[in-house]
Structures are given as structure tokens and as C-alpha cells.
């Protein structure tokens with residue numbers, strides 16, 4: 001983390017960004033890692049008061065968090081260009097006070113939902129941001145060493161500055177079609193763990209659609225025994241390598257088509273998976289796949305086990321899991337411009 005000009009015990013405000021629909025899971029991890037005070041919670045971020053040392057610790061250890069930044073202006077109402085200019089000026093002063101002066105141009109990312117500049121009379125935020133934030137270009141895609149994020153929701157806005165070179169939750173795994181964002185994988189693991197009992201936790205976690213192994217990598221980091229399979233041998237090889245690199249001895253990863261039914265080698269009682277999405281799986285096969293997944297889950301979670309499954313077709317999956325007598329809940333999340341659901345199931 002960049003060093004901050006603040007006394008070690010002087011609290012600062014951090015913005016913790018979460019995937020939409022997972023903010024409660026992120027808040028639970030944050031409070032578990034640092035005794036921080038969450039002063040505001042929206043569906044996309046938390047504002048957290050904590051010391052610089054706690055901030056560094058949070059950045060080093062959090063797994064479900066998409067990014068952590070230092071709040072430098074707002075949240076404040078912004079209705080016109082004048083308000084945005086004032087917010088930008090406050091941010092520029094705060095960045096220089098906390099991080100020191102920088103000669104290089106800055107960058108700025110806009111995350112705006114229903115922003116005031118799209119209402120009549122329309123106005124352009126880019127020139128205001130460039131003028132107040134060291135020439136920052138709102139249309140540029142490259143991040144500068146000093147990178148600000150303007151978060152706008154209706155008339156509420158804040159500006160926050162990066163403290164790490166790249167967003168904390170940025171994918172770092174092997175390239176694989178359909179690879180999951182690691183922070184979402186970590187959240188799925190936490191959701192399933194929260195629904196499972198101690199015996200199931202001790203028996204470990206299984207991902208039957210492992211792809212590049214993002215979910216089992218997060219589970220292994222959380223200290224769980226893991227098992228994984230995929231019908232694609234290349235995926236199995238990637239996952240095995242990824243687990244070995246994390247220090248998992250003799251990773252249990254094998255080729256298996258879920259349509260063939262539960263695999264005798266699996267002993268884990270927590271099932272977490274990211275089901276094939278959209279065009280990856282022909283529609284004809286999807287119903288058969290959901291039948292097979294529901295059967296596998298019901299068999300594995302008996303007792304105190306639990307499952308968390310990410311799918312773009314939750315209704316069909318929920319109905320099938322309920323037919324097996326499982327208690328099922330679903331929540332939508334925002335991912336890659338889509339709204340897949342996390343379906344959680346455990347014995348009723």
C-alpha cells in the first residue's frame with residue numbers, strides 16, 4: 001500500500017467496493033478482518049473508518065473486496081457542474097495532503113448510475129474533472145499512478161483515490177472461458193460456509209465445474225480441503241496446477257461430466273460451482289444438466305452440508321433443488337453486465 005500522511009492511530013475513511021448483490025458478504029469479511037466501523041453501506045460500497053495500519057491489513061487479507069480506496073471528497077450532493085467542481089477541488093487538496101504532490105497527470109474512472117449530467121439541462125462532467133483533477137481524462141482507459149474513482153448514484157457523489165497499483169480484486173488466474181472474478185468466488189465460498197455445519201466444513205468443498213479453479217483456490221486459501229472436477233481435461237490440468245502453486249499437496253482434481261451422475265471419489269459435503277453460462281451450454285442440455293446438478297447436490301449436502309451455485313437460469317435450478325427436499329434461497333448479483341443468481345441450498 002502507498003504510504004499515507006496520517007498519524008498511525010488517526011482514523012481515515014476508506015471506500016470498500018463490492019460486487020452488486022454481495023455487499024453483506026463483503027461487510028461480514030471486513031468486520032471479521034479489522035475491527036472497523038462501517039459508517040455507510042450502499043449496494044456497491046461501504047464507507048469504513050479505520051487506522052492506516054488496519055487499512056493496510058484489510059488490503060492485504062480481504063478476498064471478497066473488489067477494491068479499497070481512500071475517500072478524498074464527499075459523499076455530497078452534486079446537481080450541477082459547480083458542485084462537481086467543488087468536490088474535485090476538495091479531492092485534489094486531500095490527495096496532496098495525504099499522498100504528497102505529484103507532477104504526473106492523474107486518471108479518473110467514472111462509475112455513474114442515473115447521474116445529474118444526463119438530466120436536462122445536460123452538461124459534461126469530463127472538462128470539470130480534467131480542470132480540477134490534474135488533467136485527468138475521464139475517457140482514458142489506462143490508470144495513472146494517482147487514479148481517482150468518481151462514484152455517482154443520482155445526486156450523491158464521492159471521490160476516492162487508489163492506494164494500490166491495481167484494483168485488489170483483479171483477476172490473477174489463468175485465462176479460461178467463463179473464469180470467475182476471484183472476489184465473487186471468495187464470496188460464494190463464504191455463502192456456502194455460512195449455510196453449512198461443522199462436520200461438512202471439516203469434510204471440505206467440491207466444485208464440479210471447476211474451469212480454471214478460481215473457486216477451489218479461494219476455498220483452499222480459506223483453509224478448506226478441496227476437490228474439483230470438470231469435463232474438460234485442460235481445465236482439470238489448470239486447476240491442479242493452480243492448487244499445487246498454492247501449496248495444496250496432491251490436489252484432488254479429475255475429469256468428470258456432471259451428466260454422468262455423482263462421482264464416487266467425492267467426499268466433500270459443501271458444493272460450490274459456477275454453472276456453464278449462456279452460450280457455453282446448449283439449451284437442450286441445460287435441463288438435463290440442472291437435473292444432474294440437483295441430484296449431485298442433494299446427495300452431497302445430506303446432513304449439515306450446503307451448496308452455493310452461480311447460474312443465469314435460477315428458476316429451473318431452484319425448482320429442481322426443492323424437489324429434492326432442500327431449503328433453497330436465491331440472490332441476484334451484478335456481473336459482466338448480467339444479473340446471474342447465487343442459489344444456496346441445504347437440507348430443510
Ligand SMILES: C[S@@+](CC[C@H](N)C(=O)[O-])C[C@H]1O[C@@H](n2cnc3c(N)ncnc32)[C@H](O)[C@@H]1O
Pocket residue numbers: 176177178179180181208209210211212213214215229230231232235256257258259274275276277281289
Ligand atoms: C463458467 S465455467 C466455470 C469457470 C470457473 N469457475 C473458473 O473460474 O474458471 C463452467 C465450466 O463447466 C464446464 N462444464 C460444462 N458442462 C459440463 C458438464 N456437463 N460437466 C462438467 N463440467 C462441465 C466447462 O468446461 C467450464 O469449465
